[in-house]
Amino acid sequence: MIKVVRLALLLAFLLLVQVTLIPHARAFEVVPDLGLVTTVAIAYREGPEMGAVFGFFAGFVTDLFLSTPLGVSALAFALTGYLVGVVQGGLLRTAWWVPPLLGIVGGLVGGLLFLGIGGLVGQDQLFTLHALQLVGRAAIYDGIAALVIFPLVAMVDRAEDTGRLRSDSSRW
Amino acid sequence: MLILLVITSIVLITMDTRSGGSGVTGSIRRDAHDAVAPLQHSVSSAVSPVADWFDSVTSSGDLESQNRKLRQQLAEARGKAALGSSALQDDLELKRFNQLTSIAALKGVTAQIVAGSPGNFDTTIDIDKGASSGIVKDMPVVGADGLLGRVIQASRSSASVLLLTDSSSGVPVKAPSGVKGVVDGHQGSDLLTFDYPTGEAVKKGDLIVTSGSTVFPVGIPVGRVVSVKRDPGALTLSINVRPFASAGRETYARVLLYKGAP
Numbered sequence: 391m392i393k394v395v396r397l398a399l400l401l402a403f404l405l406l407v408q409v410t411l412i413p414h415a416r417a418f419e420v421v422p423d424l425g426l427v428t429t430v431a432i433a434y435r436e437g438p439e440m441g442a443v444f445g446f447f448a449g450f451v452t453d454l455f456l457s458t459p460l461g462v463s464a465l466a467f468a469l470t471g472y473l474v475g476v477v478q479g480g481l482l483r484t485a486w487w488v489p490p491l492l493g494i495v496g497g498l499v500g501g502l503l504f505l506g507i508g509g510l511v512g513q514d515q516l517f518t519l520h521a522l523q524l525v526g527r528a529a530i531y532d533g534i535a536a537l538v539i540f541p542l543v544a545m546v547d548r549a550e551d552t553g554r555l556r557s558d559s560s561r562w
Numbered sequence: 563m564l565i566l567l568v569i570t571s572i573v574l575i576t577m578d579t580r581s582g583g584s585g586v587t588g589s590i591r592r593d594a595h596d597a598v599a600p601l602q603h604s605v606s607s608a609v610s611p612v613a614d615w616f617d618s619v620t621s622s623g624d625l626e627s628q629n630r631k632l633r634q635q636l637a638e639a640r641g642k643a644a645l646g647s648s649a650l651q652d653d654l655e656l657k658r659f660n661q662l663t664s665i666a667a668l669k670g671v672t673a674q675i676v677a678g679s680p681g682n683f684d685t686t687i688d689i690d691k692g693a694s695s696g697i698v699k700d701m702p703v704v705g706a707d708g709l710l711g712r713v714i715q716a717s718r719s720s721a722s723v724l725l726l727t728d729s730s731s732g733v734p735v736k737a738p739s740g741v742k743g744v745v746d747g748h749q750g751s752d753l754l755t756f757d758y759p760t761g762e763a764v765k766k767g768d769l770i771v772t773s774g775s776t777v778f779p780v781g782i783p784v785g786r787v788v789s790v791k792r793d794p795g796a797l798t799l800s801i802n803v804r805p806f807a808s809a810g811r812e813t814y815a816r817v818l819l820y821k822g823a824p
Contacts, residue, residue, distance in 0.1 A: 461574030
């Protein structure tokens with residue numbers, strides 16, 4: 391239960407950063423998607439189910455601030471979280487390059503899913519070559535953001551584990 | 563679990579698309595915007611010098627040529643300003659005669675631009691005034707030099723504006739020859755396109771203004787024709803229009819409290 395609260399607080403904090411600070415950090419027409427990168431980080435640590443659930447909520451709150459229909463990011467992020475969670479078992483966890491690589495791959499998958507789902511629900515402006523270029527550029531930015539987000543998610547997770555260990559030892 | 567999430571997402575998409583931004587989903591969106599609006603305003607004021615520097619670093623390649631063009635445009639604009647003020651006076655009188663809505667006579671609300679879109683596929687800006695100032699969906703928004711776009715969502719204390727350069731934006735306009743049409747935006751381009759009948763006169767430098775609709779009153783300056791392309795066999799000329807106003811250059815925007823006839 392505490393973990394859910396911690397993750398909800400993390401999501402709320404990152405959403406505020408996304409809608410207040412991140413628009414001012416636009417470079418080469420793109421901004422990183424903190425909700426998507428956090429989904430990837432959660433899926434990497436917790437597996438497909440948690441990744442999908444967190445991705446759904448991260449996408450939902452992101453959708454509130456976009457002009458595309460509510461639910462497009464929610465679906466795209468949930469599927470990305472699930473996919474990353476499925477493949478995370480075979481990854482070398484200690485390598486330093488895993489977070490940025492996953493950030494880039496997650497950014498690409500999430501971005502392409504967003505375009506595909508958006509296009510299917512009538513957002514024709516998303517079916518352009520330029521939109522694909524934006525996905526590529528944003529994925530690189532997501533990879534850079536992953537260098538900060540992954541340790542942040544690990545910190546939230548570790549705090550939870552430490553709390554659990556303490557309560558277990560007091561029981562002994 | 564994944565199937566449940568997929569179904570919920572599809573239900574949300576359907577509900578939001580059908581309600582067209584109103585209803586429950588619209589209400590949730592407006593509440594979310596209201597909740598973050600004060601913070602957006604504070605952050606915008608605090609980070610704008612850093613953001614300007616960051617922007618100049620990432621777009622330094624374009625700055626030199628932009629600066630040269632702007633100097634040239636400024637010189638031209640100064641020359642035309644004197645002519646413009648008397649023409650505006652004439653225009654106001656003529657509109658009064660024709661009982662048309664004049665932009666100068668329309669009431670408006672000036673608002674600060676507090677943020678751009680948090681996503682990569684929207685060309686929108688957020689302003690710090692909303693429904694409490696009389697702003698509602700589909701009101702036109704102008705910058706210091708011309709049309710910026712239209713309001714797509716108004717919460718109590720903020721509003722989102724879809725810029726005319728967005729791919730989903732279409733603005734009814736007319737050329738000096740009287741030909742009417744629609745200018746469309748395109749993702750990744752700061753130019754608008756105007757499909758123009760081949761038989762009609764048009765030249766580089768022509769002024770394009772709004773032709774009047776339920777959203778945009780007659781006569782808001784939109785931009786100037788920068789190129790005219792004739793494709794063999796095509797029924798229309800492909801015209802590029804450079805908008806006068808750019809959200810990147812503006813700090814403030816003015817929402818015209820215009821409600822056209824339904």
